[in-house]
Amino acid sequence: MMAVRSCLGVKFGVSGLLSQLTSSTRHHGSRPCVSPILTPQHRNTSSSSTSSKVKVDLDQNTGVAVMHMQSPPVNSLSLDFITELCISLEKLEMDKGCRGLIITSSQPKVFSAGLDILEMYGKSPERCGEFWKSVQELWLKLYSSNMVTIAAVNGSSPAGGCLMALTCDYRIMADNPAYSIGLNETQLGIVAPFWFKDTLMNTIGLRNSEMALQLGLLYKPQDALKVGLVDQVVPEDQVLPAAVKSVNKWLAVPEHARQITKSMMRKSTIDRLTSNREADIQNFVSFITRESIQKSLRGYMELLKQKKA
Numbered sequence: 001m002m003a004v005r006s007c008l009g010v011k012f013g014v015s016g017l018l019s020q021l022t023s024s025t026r027h028h029g030s031r032p033c034v035s036p037i038l039t040p041q042h043r044n045t046s047s048s049s050t051s052s053k054v055k056v057d058l059d060q061n062t063g064v065a066v067m068h069m070q071s072p073p074v075n076s077l078s079l080d081f082i083t084e085l086c087i088s089l090e091k092l093e094m095d096k097g098c099r100g101l102i103i104t105s106s107q108p109k110v111f112s113a114g115l116d117i118l119e120m121y122g123k124s125p126e127r128c129g130e131f132w133k134s135v136q137e138l139w140l141k142l143y144s145s146n147m148v149t150i151a152a153v154n155g156s157s158p159a160g161g162c163l164m165a166l167t168c169d170y171r172i173m174a175d176n177p178a179y180s181i182g183l184n185e186t187q188l189g190i191v192a193p194f195w196f197k198d199t200l201m202n203t204i205g206l207r208n209s210e211m212a213l214q215l216g217l218l219y220k221p222q223d224a225l226k227v228g229l230v231d232q233v234v235p236e237d238q239v240l241p242a243a244v245k246s247v248n249k250w251l252a253v254p255e256h257a258r259q260i261t262k263s264m265m266r267k268s269t270i271d272r273l274t275s276n277r278e279a280d281i282q283n284f285v286s287f288i289t290r291e292s293i294q295k296s297l298r299g300y301m302e303l304l305k306q307k308k309a
């Protein structure tokens with residue numbers, strides 16, 4: 001409980017000639033490249049799709065989609081929200097005209113509050129299993145995406161929210177010391193599973209991950225930058241423009257080479273989960289339904305409410 005309490009208070013604190021030559025013949029997997037030369041019929045072509053919790057704006061000229069998470073109040077990842085995110089991601093992945101994705105939040109001050117605690121509290125083992133399967137699915141879709149993925153972190157991003165950002169190729173965070181990011185699970189009395197740990201380690205290395213995970217650190221943007229948890233920190237109103245600039249830089253690299261390299265870098269981490277999915281679900285269910293863990297989660301939710309009062 002003390003740990004839980006402290007958690008709420010804690011605020012730890014290739015491009016060149018080759019790519020230019022290949023840019024007009026690039027393919028995204030089996031997708032044809034979107035020509036950088038604008039013809040009259042290509043100009044200002046964009047499409048927008050909105051489900052209740054996810055709004056996607058795709059600019060067909062650039063092949064870049066911006067996914068706005070809009071699940072009030074804090075984009076906590078419920079089963080419904082995760083399902084909508086997965087459906088949107090699948091559509092974009094299949095869309096030959098989409099090569100880059102920026103993920104951001106429409107909610108003020110929060111990128112995502114992580115997994116919805118209410119999905120883990122007082123639920124049947126079956127429901128917990130279904131929920132966890134959806135969390136795995138979202139991670140797999142994001143971490144193995146062929147698209148260039150940029151997290152435009154325009155607010156706090158604890159636990160599952162941080163994991164979402166970590167699955168992206170590049171993270172840009174708003175320079176606001178009121179915001180924090182990190183895998184703070186231990187502070188809630190829960191344990192980040194191996195694939196959360198692997199994703200973090202792949203980003204910030206073993207030593208930093210040991211400290212971040214055991215202490216359940218939440219980093220302020222400038223500290224997150226120092227440790228490599230985010231790649232860039234920019235003024236709040238520059239997060240989206242900076243993400244657009246970055247995505248274009250990444251998209252200038254020959255597509256096949258970039259995709260194969262990404263896949264090579266991430267394959268073993270992905271394989272580790274795909275070959276252990278069922279066991280991982282069972283581990284989660286038996287862990288989260290323990291009386292002691294339920295008690296910790298209840299205490300944490302109460303503290304979240306008290307913080308407001």
Ligand SMILES: CCCCCCCCCC/C=C\CC(=O)SCCNC(=O)CCNC(=O)[C@H](O)C(C)(C)COP(=O)(O)OP(=O)(O)OC[C@H]1O[C@@H](n2cnc3c(N)ncnc32)[C@H](O)[C@@H]1OP(=O)(O)O
Nearest residue numbers: 076113114115116117118156158159160191283284287304
């Ligand atoms: C042996 C090994 C086996 C493996 C076992 C696996 C174990 C499980 C692993 C689980 C992995 C990941 C866990 C998570 O992601 S848990 C979620 C962690 N998230 C947090 O700690 C964030 C908590 N929230 C906050 O710190 C703040 O809300 C905020 C995000 C900084 C925003 O602050 P705010 O002041 O703007 O808003 P606030 O008033 O606090 O909240 C508004 C309402 O939203 C509710 N709420 C906040 N976060 C959550 C959440 N994650 N889930 C559900 N609900 C949330 C909050 O209670 C307020 O509600 P209300 O308006 O009072 O009703």
